[in-house]
Amino acid sequence: MELVLPTATEYALRAMACLAAAEPAVWVPSRDLVAQTHVPAAYLSKVLRRLVTAGLLEATRGHHGGFRLARPPSEVRFADVLRAMDDTEGPQRCQFGFAACSKTDPCPLHPFFVDLDRRMRAWAEEATLADVDCASYLAAPPDRALAPPRIR
Amino acid sequence: MELVLPTATEYALRAMACLAAAEPAVWVPSRDLVAQTHVPAAYLSKVLRRLVTAGLLEATRGHHGGFRLARPPSEVRFADVLRAMDDTEGPQRCQFGFAACSKTDPCPLHPFFVDLDRRMRAWAEEATLADVDCASYLAAPPDRALAPPRIR
DNA sequence: GGATCAATGGACTCGCAAGTCCACAGAGCA
DNA sequence: TGCTCTGTGGACTTGCGAGTCCATTGATCC
Numbered sequence: 001m002e003l004v005l006p007t008a009t010e011y012a013l014r015a016m017a018c019l020a021a022a023e024p025a026v027w028v029p030s031r032d033l034v035a036q037t038h039v040p041a042a043y044l045s046k047v048l049r050r051l052v053t054a055g056l057l058e059a060t061r062g063h064h065g066g067f068r069l070a071r072p073p074s075e076v077r078f079a080d081v082l083r084a085m086d087d088t089e090g091p092q093r094c095q096f097g098f099a100a101c102s103k104t105d106p107c108p109l110h111p112f113f114v115d116l117d118r119r120m121r122a123w124a125e126e127a128t129l130a131d132v133d134c135a136s137y138l139a140a141p142p143d144r145a146l147a148p149p150r151i152r
Numbered sequence: 153m154e155l156v157l158p159t160a161t162e163y164a165l166r167a168m169a170c171l172a173a174a175e176p177a178v179w180v181p182s183r184d185l186v187a188q189t190h191v192p193a194a195y196l197s198k199v200l201r202r203l204v205t206a207g208l209l210e211a212t213r214g215h216h217g218g219f220r221l222a223r224p225p226s227e228v229r230f231a232d233v234l235r236a237m238d239d240t241e242g243p244q245r246c247q248f249g250f251a252a253c254s255k256t257d258p259c260p261l262h263p264f265f266v267d268l269d270r271r272m273r274a275w276a277e278e279a280t281l282a283d284v285d286c287a288s289y290l291a292a293p294p295d296r297a298l299a300p301p302r303i304r
Numbered sequence: 305g306g307a308t309c310a311a312t313g314g315a316c317t318c319g320c321a322a323g324t325c326c327a328c329a330g331a332g333c334a
Numbered sequence: 335t336g337c338t339c340t341g342t343g344g345a346c347t348t349g350c351g352a353g354t355c356c357a358t359t360g361a362t363c364c
Contacts (some may be wrong), residue, residue, distance in 0.1 A: 004156050005268075007322065029340065035242055043323050047172075049342070062331025064345045076284075078264070108286040109167055111229070115178055116157075127264055134260040139268040159352065181310065194333045195353050201312070214361025 009085045011039045011047045016056070016081055020073035021134035026056050027066035043047030049086075073129035161197045161237045163191045168233055172225035173226035173286035188290060199237075206236030225281035234276050276302070 014037040030048060034041045051057040056076060057067050069076065134137055146149050164191040174180050182200060186193045200219055208228060209219050221228065284289040 004158065006156070013261060031340085040323060042325070045341075046323090046343090052341090059341060061329075061339080064332065065331070065340045067331075067341090080360055108284050108289045109165060112284070114277075115279075116272065116275050119275055120268070123264075123268050123271055127267075132260050132264070137260045178311055183310085192353060196356070197311070198353090204311090209312060212361075213309080213359075215363060217310045217361065219311090231330090 006048075006085065007045055008043075009082060011044060012051060012063065012081050012085050013037065013046060013078065015067075016051070016069070016076065016129055017132045017134045019057070019067060019069050019131035020076070020132060021137075025068060027060055028062055029066035029069055033067070051081070053085055054080075055085055056080060073132075076129045077125055078107070078127045079121065079124035089152065096142075113116070158237065159197055160195075160202075161234060163189065163196060164237050165230065166191065167196065167200060167219075168203070168221070168228065169283055169284045169286045170290070171209070171219060171221050172228070172281035172284060172291055174220070176224070177214055177220060178221050179212055179220055181216075181218035185219070189289060203233070203236055206232075208232060208236055221281075225284075228281045229277055230279045231273065231276035 015033050018036045021027055023043055030045055033039075033048070034044055037044065039047070048057065048059070052059050052067070056070055058070050059065070059067050105152065167185050170185055175292045182193065185191075185200070186196055189196065191199070193234055200209060200211070204211050204219070208222055210222050211217070211219050295297055
């Protein structure tokens with residue numbers, strides 16, 4: 001059963017979780033993040049850049065350069081990451097039939113999409129990077145093959 | 153903020169809602185469904201086809217041919233429609249870093265994706281076509297322009 | 305039986321997210 | 335000062351879901 005978070009957004013959550021597990025204030029190079037998240041390097045750099053411009057990450061270049069969180073993990077909600085990757089507001093795609101429906105002129109499916117949006121939003125607002133147990137995972141990664149086949 | 157239900161799935165919900173509002177046992181031609189849902193005709197026919205093969209709709213050809221629900225609206229949950237459009241099971245895209253994670257060998261983000269999946273599933277299992285107030289809408293559609301611009 | 309109406313299904317195009325490539329900018333090091 | 339390391343950013347290719355086109359099948363009407 002479907003319901004899709006864009007890949008770029010999941011990649012962003014992966015990278016943010018890794019950075020949350022790192023020593024605070026230490027610059028982590030994207031090379032390390034690539035190794036830990038297994039996101040294609042060139043693509044991850046695009047994702048990281050969005051997180052930087054959104055103010056969630058800080059970056060510096062040159063020797064010992066890299067990325068780090070701009071705020072402590074406990075102050076970064078999943079919702080912040082989702083918004084950084086897609087800043088459009090409100091529930092998407094609710095247009096049953098006629099022109100785009102509004103609160104005052106809702107389409108028949110409108111209440112259902114609002115409900116779904118509310119549930120998703122609650123999920124994203126409740127969870128923070130501090131809730132992710134990434135440190136122990138990175139310390140002792142499970143013994144298994146790399147290169148995950150894409151489940152779809 | 154994102155989180156996307158595939159367009160084809162929303163189209164399916166639209167069409168199912170229209171059919172739920174129609175007289176029971178009456179064959180509704182796809183032409184009527186196109187007029188009511190404003191889904192491109194050729195594409196809607198593909199969506200309807202999937203709903204037929206999934207057993208949610210019945211179809212017949214020729215004069216006065218068309219589609220109708222295979223079960224009463226109260227017995228069709230949103231989840232049935234979602235499953236008809238995408239029959240893959242379980243939470244999608246949960247592969248933080250290494251090989252595809254499992255229950256016994258979860259990745260750090262796994263519990264969060266399971267939680268999100270659980271919320272979405274609850275939404276889809278609770279709502280049925282009988283809950284959609286489509287009849288009154290189709291009887292008196294709001295007075296507004298056609299051709300909704302896609303919000304994205 | 306022939307005309308017509310409507311679903312079927314395969315082959316096609318289109319657009320956009322996903323992913324790649326590469327030249328450049330700036331920061332540290334020797 | 336020059337080399338090297340690492341992020342920046344634009345241009346490009348790829349893959350796939352969304353949407354189109356059209357010939358075919360089957361049912362009904364006259």
